[in-house]
Amino acid sequence: xxxxxxxxxxxxxxxxxxxxxxxxxxxxxxxxxxxxxxxxxxxxxxxxxxxxxxxxxxxxxxxxxxxxxxxxxxxxxxxxxxxxxxxxxxxxxxxxxxxxxxxxxxxxxxxxxxxxxxxxxxxxx
Numbered sequence: 571x572x573x574x575x576x577x578x579x580x581x582x583x584x585x586x587x588x589x590x591x592x593x594x595x596x597x598x599x600x601x602x603x604x605x606x607x608x609x610x611x612x613x614x615x616x617x618x619x620x621x622x623x624x625x626x627x628x629x630x631x632x633x634x635x636x637x638x639x640x641x642x643x644x645x646x647x648x649x650x651x652x653x654x655x656x657x658x659x660x661x662x663x664x665x666x667x668x669x670x671x672x673x674x675x676x677x678x679x680x681x682x683x684x685x686x687x688x689x690x691x692x693x694x695x
Contacts, residue, residue: 571622578619579694585612586685589678609677610634616684617641623693647691651683 589608592601617637618628624644628637634653641648688694 571625575619575623578615578622579688582612582615582619582681583685583694585609585615586681589681593678606677609681612681613677613684616681616688620644620688620693645691648687651680651687653680 585608589605589612592605592608614634614637617634620641621628621637621644626640626644638648638651638653685694
């Protein structure tokens with residue numbers, strides 16, 4: 571399961587970089603949908619990676635909110651990562667739900683918080 575977890579973490583980090591690169595382009599050139607979708611994908615991959623690292627398989631249609639709840643059961647400190655304001659947590663990530671600057675920013679902030687948390691916990695380097 572460690573190899574699977576590492577694949578998820580690598581994917582999450584890659585998606586974070588893509589979102590970050592898009593987010594830090596000149597404002598008129600930013601495609602907010604790309605920032606949001608890459609951030610959502612990073613969040614999903616971070617959570618799947620953490621669950622895989624702990625020997626737990628995820629279901630194909632499992633929501634971010636469901637995975638997050640399972641992560642909290644494993645490690646209560648996961649509550650430090652606040653999903654409040656992340657309106658996509660129970661939506662299918664293939665939907666076109668991302669709109670508006672605050673949603674985009676919030677998605678990226680949550681992905682960044684997960685990255686920071688997993689590094690603090692020494693789950694990823």
